[in-house]
Amino acid sequence: MSLLSESHMKPLTRNIGLKRRYRAEKRFRAYGLIAICTGIFFLGALLWSIFSHGYSAFWQTSITLPVRLDAAVIDPQNRRDKNPQVLITANYPILIRNALSEKLSIAPDDHVGLRQVNRMFSSGVRVQLRKMVFDNPQLIGTTQTVTVLAAADIDSAVKGQINLAVPETKRKVSDRQVEWIHELAADGSLYKAFNTGLFTFAASSRPETSGLGAALIGSIYMILIVLALSLPIGVAAAIYLEEYARKNRFTDLIEININNLAAVPSIVFGLLGLAIFINFFGLPRSASLVGGLVLALMTLPTIIITTRSALRAVPSSIRSAALGLGASKIQMLFQHVLPLAAPGILTGTIISLARALGETAPLLLIGMVAFVANYPRTPMDPATALPVQIYMWASEAERAFVERTSGAIIVLLMFLAVMNIAAVLLRRRFEQP
């Protein structure tokens, strides 16, 4: 009797290791939390490093001042009517130097001072003023308010990137120049403005006049080519393999090869492109067409694999329903299966496009690592790409290229973020029936 009542009182004393099991779960959750926190920490560190270095690249120091377009400097012999060449070869930077030294009250015989004034502004003014005068020769002899870019070193000094505690002889900006910066800034003629040049200029050896223009155009050409080639080919191949091809040794072989190709290092695709498109078909080097073809080859396996898995994920009950109603196979595919698989296909495509956008290695091999000073007009023209431009700037020495490297990385990351957000939005949109 006592034994029975005892067992009634304590029915749950059996040791089934509950504590141990709960401890194991707690431990596992802690591991997961630690892993996620580590990931977030490194992501934060990466983004902080890029943005703290790169945000200043979106600002550029400019100087606005009245410039007299002196005929005696531009065209001393007054021959421009007969020989327009004069307007091209004229010494334009001296106009700016004169205007600036006048403003800063430097004596015309202070040669050291004048040389330092000359280094205040970008030598890109030669192109800027030449274009201005060449487009409108009437301006010669008048005084115009012109905004010129400050030289890269001055820009760096204004942004506080040059350590002024270093002895004057060991730094690139002299004490006098620093004084002038303060003087010009005080009356508002030297200021920082949004750096549109970062997006419009092409390659240049001067940091202040170099930008991502040619790289952006090249990247856009390539993305369009990749999209136009790999999406239809990839989806068609995936549909055929998944829905029509018989399962036999040959299709198994194709499947294994596609899976392997997806894992092939991208530089190998670059070699392939070099051998086939440039050496065999004779397409031009450095052209975004070749880059797009190579990247399309690279993204095809990924698109095929994601499309196949998206097709496989469509419930077979939907297929049976359509076929049972007397839909032909192609009606079943295009009216029921593909719409349901579309979110998966789109996500796969956009993710692989984003990967293609960020790809550098294969482009190096087909000569897209090039100094492209003009916008590529067609995909056959020499071009470069965003990640390649980053690679090239990263190997430059000037301080001003460091911030531009990070700035370009920010631009690239923005593009990738936009593409990924687009993938998410499209997916949501298509998932709503």
Next chain:
Amino acid sequence: MDSKLKIKMRGLDVKVFYGGKGALHGITLDILENKVIALIGPSGCGKSTFLRCLNRMNDTIEGALVTGRILLDEEDIYDPSVDVVELRARVGMVFQKPNPFPKSIYENVAYGPRIHGLAKSRTELDEIVEQSLIKAGLFNEVKDRLHDVGTSLSGGQQQRLCIARAIAVSPEVILMDEPCSALDPIATAKIEELIDDLRRNYTIAIVTHSMQQAARVSQFTAMFHLGNLVEVGATDTIFTSPQEQRTQDYITGRFG
């Protein structure tokens, strides 16, 4: 069987092999017009396989091979001259799990008539949709939300939507593969009632695991076991005085 009745479909020595392995070993079975025939038997006995032969849904399974002949109105449906799309418009199918398309109720029913070009105008299509929903006993429940998505309906309503979708193409035969196995008793009762109504216009073959359902809805019953047809006859006879011991054992619940 009654000789006054017209034979709608007839299987003659139908054998099915999946990847070389036999699943049906020579079935000869008649399906009579405007009657419901129930195919019963334990799991894996081949009753669904036989049903799927009747509209050639087995064609979609890789490695499936069907021999023998199946006649629909005296015409061999496995003849190379028969178009499988046309066949499936004549022999509709309702599946075990309700499988409406993830589209609106209207679109679900209108899909079949649309691909077969059965309606010449929008109003005609509206009429077909309405009539099909009425015949499937669903119209009153959904008439105010025809443009809601079909998957938002309850399980029983979804299955009736699938039936409406199947009858929208005016088939001659409707095949039902355990249409109530995923439904609760109330929804099941509605479907059974519906099957009885549909018999007037259609020939129906239904696979079921429920003896009561077979007894309630069918006029004829065919008992399958291990890929063979054990016995076929009027449902009353099969359930009251089966000729075969195996049928007796199965319907009294001794195996299966």
